[in-house]
Amino acid sequence: MQYLSDILLGVIEGITEFLPISSTGHLLLAEHWLGARSDTYNIVIQAGAILAVTLIYWRRIMDLLLNFRVPENRDYLIKLTLAFLITAILGLIVKKLGFQLPDTIQPIAWALVIGGIWMLVAEHFAAKLPDSSRITLRVAIAVGLAQVVAGVFPGTSRSAATIFVAMLLGTSNRAAATEFAFLVGIPTMYAASGYELLKQVSHGGTEGDWLSLAIAFVVSTITAFVAVKWLLTYIRSHRFTAFAIYRIAFGGLLLALTAAGILA
Template structure:
């Protein structure tokens, strides 16, 4: 893989991993023109995006650790742990049972379109509720389950599934729902990346262009940092509707390209 392609894929991963528009669909299209990527490459650039979010939320994470004696911090951390454990346990079960769709264009396109309408509906329902920032145990459980759904159905978008699951389950405040979804995503995605990377190494993987991989990792981290920072500011005064419309248009475009045989 040449370095330009590595940079482009790093940018795409960084922008799309935490925005509710699905990184899978975008990387699938990029792969069509940039060439097939190894699983190790995918794992590493995803880790870069996760690192960016960890850096953004390091003060929040530190406050939960340092202030663990405070009941509200213990409760919040407990809910993060519950959501993570639900995802980890059910995710392993789903993997063992083979519950996952293939990463072909058609199911991803439909997941994008359905997810777009899901976002519009979630925003409409949340707007009718009073502003709630509290994360309940119900929200934690639902977010954990939403991560499983996103893992089984490529194109759903983990961030979209978790943010809007939280909003529908009772945390109607977009900023509060987004923060919890992203914080849960940190251990979840690091654990998933480590698990996948271990599997690749165990199977004899590792024949990589490490320079290109390093470039993609750095670019993904930097781009994700900017994208998430922008998103956190944007949702303070805007709904997620623009992302829903984009998903529907992008999903329809993918279906069109698949029908013409341009992608598969």
């Protein structure tokens, strides 16, 4: 049963980490029935999802790094770096202030519902803008800030926050906004995972079932790879409306279950 739980949690993490539906809410709900996992465990399965996106964008990443002298690449990479630095610096400040993620369902459920409504409104206004794939300086800054907001308010969804702020501020092309959001997310999530893992090592908290960790990691990587590949194809001809409706329905369900006393 333990390894079946690892497979299920790996699938949930892989599907929800980069889709704009919030991995936190889904994992909290899963852990309610399957049992809570260690911080190390959560870091490992998240790392699997990050690795999947790194593999998907590997050619794009290498092109940016190896052809830095090309003006377009240099400009893009500078803006990626700016967005990452904003997130990293503000994220460290938030950590130093002692911010703790909620471990209850209700605030995350509200974030899911409010975020879903916001996605519908944002999609409506973004559709009125002329199609543009350009990443401006203000888009880069806003994406960096959006990642911090998503980290402070679990359930917001990092991908949803970054994609839609980019779309509303001028990068109205869904594919371009998604690519920038995901590319910024790669170093951000590696850095966050590395930071948390070092904390675990320094406090001697990395002990556990290594086979369990390996299973969850592999499943998360494979599932995330498939999910993101599908998403990138889907958004070429579809809006994010279905994800917004799902968030509202899922958040509403969680609120109903907490009101009924089934979830805490």
